[in-house]
Amino acid sequence: MYNGVTFVPVFDKEALKGNPFMAEEFFNKRTVTCGQLTAADNGRKVVLNGWVHRDRNHGALHFINLRDRYGITQVVVDDDASPELSATAASLRMEFCVAVEGIVRLRPDSMVNKDMHTGEVEVKAIRIDILSTCPALPFMIDEETDAKEDTRLTYRYLDLRSGGMQKRIRLRHEFVKAIRQYLYTTNFYEIETPTLIKSTPEGARDFLVPSRLYPGKFYALPQSPQLLKQILMVSGFDRYFQIARCYRDEDARGDRQLEFTQLDMEMSFVTRDDVLELIEKLFGYVFDKVMNYRLPVKFRRLTYHDSMNTYGNDKPDLRFDLPIVDIGLLATKTNFDAFTGALAAGGVVKALRVPAQEGVSFSRKFIDGLAEAAAVYGARNLGWIKVGDDGTFTGGVSKFFAGLEDELSASLEAKPGDLLLFIAHPQWKKACTSMGAIRSKLGKDLGLIRPGFEFCWIIDFPLFEFNEETEHWEAAHHMFSMPQTEYISTLESDPGSVKGDLYDLVLNGYEVASGSIRIHDVELQKRIFRICNFSDEEAEKRFGFLLDAFRYGAPPHGGIAPGIDRMVMIMAEQTSIKEVIAFPKNTAAISPMDDSPSEVDGKQLDELHLIIKKQATV
Incomplete structure (x- = not known):
């Protein structure tokens, strides 16, 4: 018995004698796993099946560590073994896949391995x-x-055998299993939505799939099931979820892939x-079940403005306490042009206190490293002051x-x-994000981050953002989010001040879920489209099927979509989602194992009525 499963041979050896149609290897069917045996056995x-993890031949004794996904068992070929058995053992190499028949016996007290579940026993091989x-x-x-x-991904089938990858894939399985267990008890239906859909602009570039039957027409792979799940609400399925595969043709990075998985709700x-x-409640259940970790009943809530002002971004890591402070009023009393100039231009002056750290010297090199992190986000200069042991101010901008x-x-x-740090900038957001980059760097470099999991909600996001390049308003999340009621009358006259009924879930400095209450009124949806530079004609062309559905008694509805890959990555204490995905792409969006993307032959292209346009060479 292992985890509620009893392992027994599939075939009766005696009953199969003389049957020419049954292969000998069926006699090697495992009866126990490599992580199962204890002193009670x-x-x-027993019969074990697995891979040779380590092989130590000491002449008279031959030790083999046999591994499967359940654990490792030590197998011993004694000096009284038959010549055939000894020869077979001598021929073994790492990662040979073998079957071992043998007798379980206790290890000598001096040889007990307390780090292994099976460390009290070994199996004397007889075959x-x-x-x-x-x-x-x-x-x-x-x-x-x-x-x-790239080596790991080329031989991913080997990499997946490693202990770390085995544990992380199991964690992912347990995570998704617990999600389903909870949602099945709360009246949710699990409903699949199509993988081939209409191309609709949702913020990222679509993956397009040419249609063979309809030349010149294309399906798209879904960036998310957003429109379809809203239509499910119109259809009367009031509580929906799926573990959804999503696709976005964008550059890969540590916590993002071309294809990813989300819990869509x-x-x-x-x-x-x-x-x-x-x-x-869902994640309280999941973390208790999977991690044996108790989350607070209620997660902390921060408005978008407060999160930016205090932590420098809208996905703050709350595992350490370094708040950003606005000192604009005090800065007006200085004669420092960088401060007063930024304030006169409608900007802000932000400050951050870096607490003294034992063994850490706030050297000029240290400060320059912080300045480089801030410059990425638009900070022109980083002011600083050191507080002496007697409380006096020295260095940097102390004279001001x-x-x-x-x-x-x-x-x-x-x-x-x-160490006191200062950033002045005529743009509030750039000042915040620049100091936020410094805060994040300090948390990691100074070891300020506490262990554990810190969730928080970010609410009251702006509904629109102005794109300086296109000179148009765009949806901050997507165009189907409901504006907060008090802003509906001023949507067109003052889009920049409109707050949406939006919410993000943040965990340990990562955005792990995003959602909103949705628009369900056709006319309001059209107004949002127009603000985002979609004419009524274009909106009907792109989203007509959704607008048509809204005309047939659409209910108020809302949802959210936690990212499975990113959540499991954080739970596994990793920094890349590639560590929790079985077959990810590399940072160049290539799969080295199967060499995709790859060229296809001319016949396939002809069937799809496609011609490849070669790039001109210089």
Whole structure:
């Protein structure tokens, strides 16, 4: 018995004697796994199937560590073994796939391995059958490998045998399993939506699929099931979810891939608080079940403005306490042109206190590294002051605060040994994000981040963002999000001030879910389209099927879509979603294992009525 499953031979050996149609290898069917045996199995005859993890031949004794996904068992070929058995054992190499028949026995006390579940026992081999062989390995298969990414992905089937990948894929399985277990008990239907859909602009570039039957026409792979799940609400399925595959033709990065998986959810007749409460209960259940970790009943809530102002971004890591402070009023009392100039242009002055750290010298090199992190987000200069042991200000911009030391110390709660940092910028958002980059770097570099999982909700997002390049308003999330009621009358006259009924879920500094209450009124939806530069004609062409559905008694509805890959990545304490996906693409959007994307032959192109346009060479 293992995890509720009893392993027994599929075939009765005696009953199969004389049957010419049954192959000998069926006699090697495992009866236990390599992670199952304990001292209670002493004397038991067993059959193990697995891979040779380690092989140590000491002449008289031959030790084999046999591995499957359940664990490792030590197999011993004793000095009294038959010549045939000894010869077979001697021929083994790492990652040979073998079947071992043997007797379980206790290890000597001095040889007990307390780090292994099976460490009290070993199996004395009486027969070993080689099921398949393996050439020299491109890298060692262990808990983790130090092979380069492309090598790991080229031989992903080997990489997936490593202890770390086995644990992370199992974690992903347990995570999705727990999600389903919870949602099945709360009246949700699991409904699949199509993979081939109409191309609709949703913020990223579509993957297009040419139609063979209809030359010149294309399907698109879904960026998300957004429109279809809204139509499911119109159809009366008031609580829907699916573990949905999504596709976006955009550049890959650590926490993003061309194809990804999300928990897609939608509900009718709900408010924002209903959605947030459901997710809090769902992940409370999942983390307790999968991680044995208790989350708070309610997650902290921050408005978009407060999150940007205090933490420098809209996905704050709350596992460390370094708040950003606005010192605009105090800065007006200085004669520092960088401060007063930014304020005169309608900007802000932001400050951050870096607490003194034992063994950390706030050197000029240290400060320059912070300035480089801020410059990426638009900060022109980084001001700084060191607080001496006697509380006096030294270095950097300290001279501009002469006579204002007490006020600044009180504003930032400065203490001896601290480093004070300042960014002034005529644009509020750039000042915030620049200081936010510094805050994030300090959290990692100074070891300020506490262990654990810190969720928070970000609410009251702007509904629109102005695109300086196109000189048009765009939806901050997507065009189907409901504006908050008090802004409906001023949508067209003041789009920049409109707040949406939007919400993001943040975990440990990553956005892990995004959602909103949706528009269900045709005329309001058309107004949003127009603001986003879609004429009525274009909107009907692109989204007519959704607008038609809304005309037939659409209910109020809302939803959310947590990212499976990103959530599991964080739970597994990894920094790339490639570590929790079985077959990911590399950073160049290529799969080295199967060499995709690849060229196709001319016949396939002819069937699809396609001609490849070659790029001109210079």
